[in-house]
Amino acid sequence: MLKLVPGLTVALIFIKKVWERWNIVGALLFSLMLQSFLTLVAPFRRSTRDRGLILIIWCAYLIADATANFAIGLISNNVRSPCDSSGKEENDLLAFWAPFLLLHLGCPDPITAFSLEDNELWQRHMLSLILQAVASTYVFFQSLSHNKLQLPTFLMFIAGVIKYSERIWALYRASTDSFRNSLLQKEDPGPDYALLMDKFACMRDGHLPTKTITLEQPEKEAEDVKQDNLSDLEVLHYAYHFFETFKGLVVDLMFSIHARKESREFFKMRTPEDALRVIEVELNFLYGVFYTKMMIMHSRVGYVFRIIACGSILVALALFHFHTNQSKYDPFNVKITYSLLLGALAMEFVAFLMLFFSDWTFASPVHPALKPSELIYRCFLALTKSSWYRSPGNEVLVLATPLFRRWSGSVSGHNFLRYCRKSSPTTMLKFTSWWDPISDLKVVRGLRLNLVANLVGKLKLILLPLSFVSKLCHIPEPIAKKMGFQEFLDEMAYVSHEPLAKDLWDIIFKEIKEKSKEALLSKHVAxxxxxxxxxxxxxxxxxxxxxxxxxxxxxxxxxxxxxxxxxxxxxxxxxxxxxxxxSSSESSSLPxxxxxxxxxxxxxxxxxxxxxxxxxxxxxxxxxxxxxxxxxxxxxxxxxxxxxxxxxxxxxxxxxxxxxxxxxxxxxxxxxxxxxxxxxxxxxxxxxxxxxxxxxxxxxxxxxxxxxxxxxxxxxQCRPSAHVEQIGKGGELITFVWLLVAHFGLGHCFQTTTIAKLIAGK
Known part of the structure; x- marks a missing residue:
């Protein structure tokens, strides 16, 4: 054993040298890699059926913040004193690198929060912004006397503070109290009770018979409801309208009888397919509010912030490339700097594409400035349109989306007999291939989608290795119970996933629609x-x-x-x-x-x-x-x-x-x-x-x-926050039913407004 000590010492010395050489650079590159991963993969969390992918995104989300904080600590610990004449150039680059970590702490646009609880921690992130900004400023001032990269560093500092501020703003707006306060109507003290009582006293003293009557406020006449099927853009506009009307459901607010009648009349005239499409877009807006920066970005302040941040990064890159003597710096560190700059620009470009192709861009009636791009957006909407398709071996039609799903489109299942016997889950229906809907589209407005479909299909193959992570969890049951993993492993082993069947959604829609008609008979029936x-x-x-x-x-x-x-x-x-x-399920006709x-x-x-x-x-x-x-x-x-x-x-x-x-x-x-x-x-x-x-x-x-x-x-009866929590994890059918019930005017979220009057009797 003693002979192993010298070898172990050599190994430890080697590891120490590698750490001293690569600690800052490794942390920077790892942080950039995590940001790139979250930018590209986080949007799939709303549409995935793979719990393993959700787990990976959760780990990346947590590790990304820890890595950026750790890297800033390393930089501030390694920066040299202004009195130290050696390593001035190294200090310049360290000061230039520090704001990039503020940029990373700002989080990619597709994932500001992983769960609703993260939104409640916006004060913690505000304190973190202050501390990290102080650390970056400390590094900057340490190199201020000789720094040749002052202007690029200052520009990156501005971009980093803006990005982190956007995240804090998004978290604050999505927190429960702030979201509820933003929806509260103007205070209404009601009729002047004291004045009415004075009037009542005068009438009584004058020996006039008086009485009070209570009248229910009549429902306003609903506007003309569209009769035909909805186009893709109409689905988007109606979904945004009902999102603005019913987003108060999340915080248990009550709605007027006018909102109930408008929604009920609209959905009463819809087909089950159009109703499903409207609700899935409506839930997509909720996802954007609570888990992304979309609501912040689609505001005037958000546009200004984004222009300043992108412009700062672009100018910093130009200054570093054209107005900096790069020969003074280590060539390897120069390459790292270019990687950070180009990585930041690439993520901003991807964020811009996601911003433009988001539902928020064309949610309201199209602005004249967006008219030329409307055709492009219609083509994109065609790739997100949910429709019913029949896969080989299916007795019924199932839900399928050409490329970009807004939710998983699946119905999970847990069977008592299978779990009792510890047998593998079985399924009755098969998911459609991503190519099946594409093959039916053929041509959209004269643009062939084959090339796009092939390209996106190949890109989606990147996610295939992630699905195998769930297969690696083979922990014995007694150990899993003690470690608290049993429920997670049971879900991996015994839960099946079926595509949403058309017959299933049709019967849900029909039954709730019939209930809404019967609920109009009386309050007792409702x-x-x-x-x-x-x-x-x-x-x-x-x-x-x-x-x-x-x-x-x-x-x-x-x-x-x-x-x-x-x-x-x-x-x-x-x-x-x-x-x-x-037995005749192989026939082409639906039963x-x-x-x-x-x-x-x-x-x-x-x-x-x-x-x-x-x-x-x-x-x-x-x-x-x-x-x-x-x-x-x-x-x-x-x-x-x-x-x-x-x-x-x-x-x-x-x-x-x-x-x-x-x-x-x-x-x-x-x-x-x-x-x-x-x-x-x-x-x-x-x-x-x-x-x-x-x-x-x-x-x-x-x-x-x-x-x-x-x-x-x-x-x-489910808590609204539980519904919203599942939107970020692939979505659940019960959440669609929750909104459908509300849209048909059922439930306890509607108030009846009464008007009391004091009148003189005969």
């Missing part, structure tokens, strides 16, 4: 609809003759109903023999809406999705998280015991597991034999499945309606 967790469907029409109280009792929590109906849906799904329409196949698929998709939200996204469910976990674990334990008793092998399929559960005698309610100590609902679900089977093929329409009812209720 209140019952908004608070329904499946009862509205079961207690109406052809299903009301059955006693559903055992499965839909008022005492049952939302988590109990989700687990109960999820297992029952699985039992019905696997026990059903394939229908004739399903008719009256056939059980579409409702069977949508019921299964919604069932797995709701369990995914309950188990993997508990913050989005209006339940007591602890009780939901206990109920899920107790049901799992009872299923494990049943499968072990029946020797269910790991290689057997879900259908066999369903047969075992369905084969248990459930003539007596489980609570009468077991009591209520265990929260398991396994055999309650079996009893529900037997009841549903009485409807034969008609049960799938019923089940799908119940799931839509549960989904819409969960969407309205």
């Amino acid at each position: 209140k019952r609809i908004s608070s329904s967790r499946g009862e509205w469907v079961l207690m109406s029409g052809e299903y009301s003759h059955i006693d559903w109280s055992e499965f839909m009792s008022h005492e049952a929590e939302l988590d109990e109903r989700i687990i109960l109906w999820h297992i029952a849906t699985d039992l019905c799904y696997h026990n059903d023999s394939p229908s004739q329409s399903a 008719s809406p009256s056939s059980p196949a579409p409702h069977k698929i949508t019921s299964k998709l919604l069932s797995d999705y709701m369990l995914y939200l309950l188990v993997m996204r508990p913050s989005m469910m209006s339940t007591v998280v602890g009780l939901a976990k206990i109920r899920f674990q107790d049901t799992l334990a009872e299923a494990h015991r049943l499968f072990e008793r029946n020797d269910l092998g790991a290689g057997e399929n879900d259908k066999r597991a369903c047969e075992i559960i369905y084969g248990v005698n459930t003539d007596i309610k489980p609570v009468h034999l077991k009591g209520d100590r265990s929260k398991s609902v396994l055999f309650d679900a079996c009893r529900l499945a037997r009841e549903l089977d009485k409807f034969e093929n008609g049960k799938w329409l019923l089940i799908s309606k119940v799931w839509v009812d549960l989904l819409s209720y969960a969407a309205t």
Whole structure:
């Protein structure tokens, strides 16, 4: 062992020399690399289905700030004293490099915040700006007496302060208090109560009969609503209008009855596809407000700041290239300086392209100055348009976008039986290839997109290696539980991802639209609809003759109903023999809406999705998280015991597991034999499945309606901040339902305005 000491010493000395030579340069280049990565990859976080990519972006976001702060500390620690005549040229470059780190701390435009909590820390970033600006100024003054790069350094300092100030401004505007305050209307004290009481006293003293009446303020007549399908630009304009109207949902503000009527009348005339397109653009605006600099950049001050920052960087590059004697400096350090300057300019150029092609640019009616570029933007919108396509092997149409998705377009799923048996997730539908929509576009306004499609397709291959990161997480379950990684690994291993099916969105849109019509009957009906967790469907029409109280009792929590109906849906799904329409899925025609196949698929998709939200996204469910976990674990334990008793092998399929559960005698309610100590609902679900089977093929329409009812209720009860949090992580279907419910005038976010009058009686 002693013979290894000299070798170890040599290695440590070598590492020390490498560190002393490369510490500042390495930190600078690493910071530039992180900024470039975030600039190019961060926009994909809103449209990715890969949790591994989200994790990588999160790590890069955190490490980028730490690296820039660390590099500024290294520079300020290595700068020489003005009295030291040696290394003056090195001091010049160190002083010139320091403002670049302020530029990096300003963050790329596509990602000012990773989560909503980051917006609340804007004061911390303001303090950091002051400290880092002081550190950069210290480095600058250390070299001031002999610095030949004073003007370029000063220009870069201005650009760095502007970029960091933009980030702080964006964080401040997106913080909860600031965002709420920006939406508050002008204060309204209401009628003068003291004056009215004086009037009432005078009338009473004069022996005049008086009374007060209360009138509801009538709704204003809605403007003419467009009847036909919406063009791409019209989708953008309407989405921006409703974003401006309904962005107060995020901070629980109330809306006027006029806003409700306008929105309800507009969406009542829309097709499900146009409604989906409007909502996805509307959510894209919310994403821009809370996670990027888009709202700041699309303002007069933002334009001025951006022109000054870009101009400062460009002039600094020109001065360094044309008016600096570069022979005085180390050639390697000169190359590093060029890398920083050109890297800063490249990121500004990419930011300009993102700014121009953002939805914010053409959100309002097009400015005359933008008219010449409208054709280019129409072509770009064609590449972001969501439409329905059929992939080989799919029974139904699924959502696809030519190139640039605004959200993941997927519906995640978590299945109780698969998780109980620790089997790999299975999918019913296939995602379309990115080329499928492109091949249908052919020509847009005379411009062929083949070349662009091929180019962008090759660029997107850069992201493929990132998807393999999630496959590297193989940590034993006991260790994962102790380290707190179990839920993350379970999501990687057992959660499936399905494309959004047209039938699924159609039934959601249809059911909510029908509810909005029935809600107009009376306030009592509207209140019952908004608070329904499946009862509205079961207690109406052809299903009301059955006693559903055992499965839909008022005492049952939302988590109990989700687990109960999820297992029952699985039992019905696997026990059903394939229908004739399903067996002919290879045909080119879509099954008719009256056939059980579409409702069977949508019921299964919604069932797995709701369990995914309950188990993997508990913050989005209006339940007591602890009780939901206990109920899920107790049901799992009872299923494990049943499968072990029946020797269910790991290689057997879900259908066999369903047969075992369905084969248990459930003539007596489980609570009468077991009591209520265990929260398991396994055999309650079996009893529900037997009841549903009485409807034969008609049960799938019923089940799908119940799931839509549960989904819409969960969407309205979820905290708005939880919805906004998911926009930056690929988006969730429940968030689309949340906005759709609000646009149809349902929920509790609308106020009725009453007018009180004091009049003389007869």
